[in-house]
Amino acid sequence: MSKFSFKKISKNEAFKFWESSPQATAFTNPKILSYFNLKIDWWQSKKGEQPVAMWPINYDENKIVTIPDFFYYFGPIWFEDFHKIPNHSWLSLSKNVYEGFIKNFVLEYRNIHSQLPLGLNDVRIFDWWNYHEKENKRFLIKPKYSAVLDNLDRLSINDIKSNFRYWRRNELKKIEKNFNTIEKTNKFTAKEILEFYNKVTKNNKENTFSMIEGFLNLEKDKFGEIIAYRNKKNNK
Secondary structure: OOOEEEEEEOHHHHHHHHHHOOOOOHHHOHHHHOOOOOEEEEEEEEEOOEEEEEEEEEEOOOOOEOOOOOOOOOOOEEOOOHHHOOHHHHHHHHHHHHHHHHHHHHHHOOOOOOOOOOOOOOOHHHHHOOOOOOOOOOOOOOOOOOOOOOOHHHOOHHHHHHOOOHHHHHHHHHHHHOHHHEEEEOOOOHHHHHHHHHHHHOOOOOOHHHHHHHHHHHHHOOOOOOOEEEEOOOOO
16 A cells, blocks of 8 residues: 555646546536536545546535536546556556545545446445444445447437437427427526426525536536527417
8 A cells, every 4th residue: 555645636737637537527627627616625546656546526514525416427537548457457456546545535524425437337445345344334336327329429310319219209209399389599597597407306405506507607618508498489
């Protein structure tokens, strides 16, 4: 373990690491995260002077760790091709790195809540944590289904539709049948989207409004696009 070091790094350092990671997504991009009212610690592991992994932690004033609303794969990412090393080497490396992170997090925060990025499915180190110590807390591991379409940029609309399930294709036909009653718009407010979101999901969490505002600001700065439609008759 002495070869490995663990420390918090700056947002700029974190972005340089993020650019080099094969698991980098928008959800762990420090520049994207700066648009949201979140407390983020960026932790990095090094082997000697070589960066190995980075783990963003989102926490509140009580040091309770959560996944930001609407975020996915929010957790550790690895430097370049470390995750492609032979399995026996990976087990030793991931054990040193994950256990080092966890020991620091146990001291710093009241809990640990994280997600592995797409493609990293090895949860052995988390499953083994405190395995023979029944008086201590263990990790609760929840496998999740991810709907990811490969080569989406090379698929036609018909290709995409043909891969839908029957009930989804049927739903799409109903929408297309009534398409002349709605129109695309780029005029909306955060309050309007929040009310629509709450009506559909019955979710009234306090920080949801702040997160939606963050996404609106991202759209204004050309990080993405918000697609909205209104009913032509009542403008809803």
